[in-house]
Amino acid sequence: MAQAPKLRLHNLHLAQARRSVLENVSGEFSRGAVTALIGANGAGKSTLVQAMMGELRPLAGKVECSAPKARRAWLPQQLALDLSFPMSVEELVMTGSWPSHGALKGYCAAHYRRGREIMARLGISTVAHRPLGELSGGQRQRALIGRTLMQEAELLLLDEPFANVDSETVDILIPIIRQMADDGATIIVVLHDMDHLHRLADAVLLLRDGGGHWLAPNEVAAPSYLPTGGRHAGPA
């Protein structure tokens, strides 16, 4: 963790539809650390994620990211994906190799081998050739994480990765995400569940009242720090 942070926020001021959402959010996301992003609905979590991925231009301040674009992965909430799309799990996972490989060339045996290893780690080898639409929410989420593993992401933003996902998937994904961090990735996770937070996070950025508050994970259990109106964010 001694290296320079992959992502820095400098006095960010963000707005959606001409309404200020966040002001003066600053901070660093260290390499090899998992940061949980929490806050009540409407506190600006998704807005901040958008800004961090360069999809939303800040009104003031800036996002400084040292990871190359192809090594940044953003896993949006599941609903953003078209599930009727005719693509198999393996095909989805393999698209993660594009940054190193390009979109035009075919895959070689080594790529397929790595894809299969990743799917085995995630416990989705048996559904490798099933279309995405036939999977459970948990399997689909594992396939998407598989794509980011294939991508060897240096910066990973996960937007509520455990929403609508079975506990078996959570138990598989948490150690894998931890491992990615230990391998040097910078990981930011939007979370609602305090149990997941305590199992996963090294640091916490709480968004409340239009500002960001940095906390240690063990401080979050104290009710006074809970997001206002965050009924879903009670201690586990």
Place this chain on the structure above:
Amino acid sequence: MLDLLNAWLIAPFDYGFMRRAVVGGLALSLAAPPLGVFLVLRGMSLIGDAMAHAILPGVALGFLVAGFSLPMMSLGGVLFGLAVALLAGAVSKMGGQREDAAMASFFIISLAAGVMLISLGGSSVDLTHVLFGSILAINSTALLLIAAISSAIVVTLAVIFRALVVECLDPLFLRGQSRRSGWVHSVFLGLLVLNLTAGFQTLGTLMAVGLMMLPATSARFWSKRLEGLIGIAVMLAMLSSTGGLLLSFHLDLPSGPSIILLAGAGYFFSALFGRYHSLAARWRRKVTPLVRD
């Protein structure tokens, strides 16, 4: 029996114009359905229609400048179609309006402008011809143009295929990968315009989109795989364009509507009896209990 088959299926192609028409139809059937499949997958099924209207003023301008010359009309159509696509994209980007709303506004303006231009310059017969096409008018130049455009579309599609697939499923992922990802969408729209201009000679501007969409929507009832969708759609398009031409020849019907109506019949058949999501599939599901799980 053989005589009858010969008279119905083979003899019409003794005529040169029928031979050219069928080759043109087959070329279009190879290029149009894959585009349609992607449009359906992206939930943009109506964009094809909008683009078909958008090329009309260009075709009309070409007609006014050079008379009934297919290359000039096609060039005008391509240029105008691309301009409308770009403008609609720019308007939606700047104004935050959804692209389909901008497209809808532009296409209706284009349609009116196109009809106005044609009426100013020619007779109502010309208008009917541009709107609804005519196989009689396919000469060797037109055929070469159609074949060249279709080949270019198939090759380009093969090159951008994988990027296009991911753009359909998860545009964010593609945008994350490369700054040039916007090109994929633009190239795709460009192919769409090209294909429609190639199609308007046989089918007319308004109906060229039918050979693109109907086989693609029908294929959804038969396959759940992308390769399957494209293969089936191409097959359906080839069957309907050849069958439609024969029907129009024997029954003295206009060619464009015959082809599209045959494709439409294929759509209804698929919706009733297809393997997935069709009425028959729903009925089958009711009577067959699940064995596993």
